[in-house]
Amino acid sequence: MVYAAVFAGGIGSRMGNSETPKQYLELGGKPIIIHTIEKFFVNDRIDAILVLCPKAWVSNTEDLIRKYLPAGKPVRVIPGGSTRNGTLEAAIAYLEAQCEVDEQTVLVTHDAVRPFLTHRIICENVEAAAAYGACDTVIPATDTIVESADGQSISSIPDRKRMFQGQTPQSFRLRELEQVLASLTESEKASLTDACKIFTLKGKPVHMVQGEVFNIKITYPYDMKVADTLLKGKEHS
Numbered sequence: 001m002v003y004a005a006v007f008a009g010g011i012g013s014r015m016g017n018s019e020t021p022k023q024y025l026e027l028g029g030k031p032i033i034i035h036t037i038e039k040f041f042v043n044d045r046i047d048a049i050l051v052l053c054p055k056a057w058v059s060n061t062e063d064l065i066r067k068y069l070p071a072g073k074p075v076r077v078i079p080g081g082s083t084r085n086g087t088l089e090a091a092i093a094y095l096e097a098q099c100e101v102d103e104q105t106v107l108v109t110h111d112a113v114r115p116f117l118t119h120r121i122i123c124e125n126v127e128a129a130a131a132y133g134a135c136d137t138v139i140p141a142t143d144t145i146v147e148s149a150d151g152q153s154i155s156s157i158p159d160r161k162r163m164f165q166g167q168t169p170q171s172f173r174l175r176e177l178e179q180v181l182a183s184l185t186e187s188e189k190a191s192l193t194d195a196c197k198i199f200t201l202k203g204k205p206v207h208m209v210q211g212e213v214f215n216i217k218i219t220y221p222y223d224m225k226v227a228d229t230l231l232k233g234k235e236h237s
Contacts, residue, residue: 001047001105002126003174004040005091008033008053008061008112009080021057022218023112024064028231032218033061034068035115041073043119045126046108048073050094052080052087053112085192092178105174106130109195113218114168116230121169124209129171132207136196138164139211167211170195180204 008023023033033051040046053061061077069075078094080087088109095101106129110117121137128135141163149155172195180198192198196206218227 001100001102002045002108003095003099003105004046004049004108004110004122005088006033006037006040006049006051006110006112007080007084007087008051008057009084009087021054023053024057024060025218025224027115027218027224027227030068031064032115032227033112034064036110036112036117037065037069037075039115039117039119039122040108040110041069041075043122045123046073048099049075050091051075051077051112052091053077055079083193084195085189088195089181092174092181095174096178101174103173103175104130106171107174107177108169108171110169111217114215115218115227116212116214116216117169118212118215121209121211121215125169125171128207128209129173132205133176134170134172134196134199134204135207135209136170137167137209137211137215139167139213139215141165164208166194166196167215167217169209 024031027035037049037051040049051061058077058079065075065077078090081090091107091109095107106126108122108125108129125135125137141160144160145158145163146154147156147158180202183202184198188201192201199206214230216223216226218224
């Protein structure tokens with residue numbers, strides 16, 4: 001079985017004055033989160049979808065799914081955690097308790113505010129997770145990356161050829177992800193903000209899947225303008 005977990009726990013604090021979490025803002029006539037869920041809904045490699053959102057938004061999210069998506073593939077909405085790792089753990093706990101899971105089960109995790117992922121990216125994530133245990137979606141860094149230890153002066157400038165920008169999806173064999181999570185100390189858990197870093201911290205390989213420059217994360221008001229342009233471009237292509 002292959003499950004998609006759409007992480008929609010953000011409150012959109014960097015979106016300015018909006019009182020609505022950014023994943024529920026409208027883009028092209030429907031909420032961003034619906035654009036994202038649709039990509040998994042129509043992909044034949046995904047058996048079911050789990051949406052994790054703020055507890056206060058669970059009912060609203062269920063209403064949106066009924067409004068915009070046809071019957072068919074299972075889509076469940078549950079509360080996420082207070083952190084990204086907490087949301088990941090909530091997804092795993094739900095799947096273990098409520099769904100069919102075995103050693104070959106794959107979990108594809110994705111940001112609700114990245115609505116422009118492609119079917120190629122989804123399929124390659126599924127294949128890479130099944131083959132390698134863990135994978136991350138990345139694109140080559142186009143700008144020079146500067147490292148600063150103190151935030152005031154440059155410590156080093158890594159070779160750009162070795163630098164990549166992480167996107168999502170990040171995908172895993174579910175049981176392997178559980179085992180790695182269980183091996184973390186509390187201090188290690190507190191320092192992690194990225195699921196793939198869990199594997200690298202334990203010396204486990206993470207395969208890279210090629211992303212797309214347009215697979216943007218909508219974070220700031222400017223990103224909404226870019227997203228609207230991308231959407232209009234796809235409609236006319």
